[in-house]
Amino acid sequence: DSGVTQTPKHLITATGQRVTLRCSPRSGDLSVYWYQQSLDQGLQFLIQYYNGEERAKGNILERFSAQQFPDLHSELNLSSLELGDSALYFCASSLRPGTDTQYFGPGTRLTVL
């Protein structure tokens, strides 16, 4: 158990819908990262937050957004969903940005029908 929690574990929805994925980092970790794992793209970095502020963006679509709240939990919002958004979404946390080890949650599996 990494100490990172993600809810829900599974999500099934329809095209055009909007969903919110939630992540609670390990106790004491200030930095949260979101990654997407799909069969065709592999594991890709989406976005990073540190202590409530957006720190870096990767290959995140404009239809996707995220935020980190004062209690340090984070939410990833996916809107206007398409079939191709079906993937496993991971949250990771670390104490600080940089070389601190990132600990991964169990992921949320999103299926768009």
Next chain:
Amino acid sequence: AQSVTQPDIHITVSEGASLELRCNYSYGATPYLFWYVQSPGQGLQLLLKYFSGDTLVQGIKGFEAEFKRSQSSFNLRKPSVHWSDAAEYFCAVVGLEAGNMLTFGGGTRLMVKP
């Protein structure tokens, strides 16, 4: 930009045999390298990491990896594989100037024959 290549998509070894999973990276500065393992239906678990110092690093579950700067490689090894090692293995590099995100290789799926 940094990149990671894992040349072997699938590897099958017999239980008790030795294992080496290959990883090559491309990065302009000193790399910070990681190996993660993902069991079916699970998240990623850190096996080991290299930041500096001794180029042979020990990890959990009996794994080790060797950093070779001249070959831009960070291969993962285990002397004797157990059936429970069947999983997908990912090599990753952190780019400090790129937001500290992990850049992953495509993964190597390990199957273990009894």
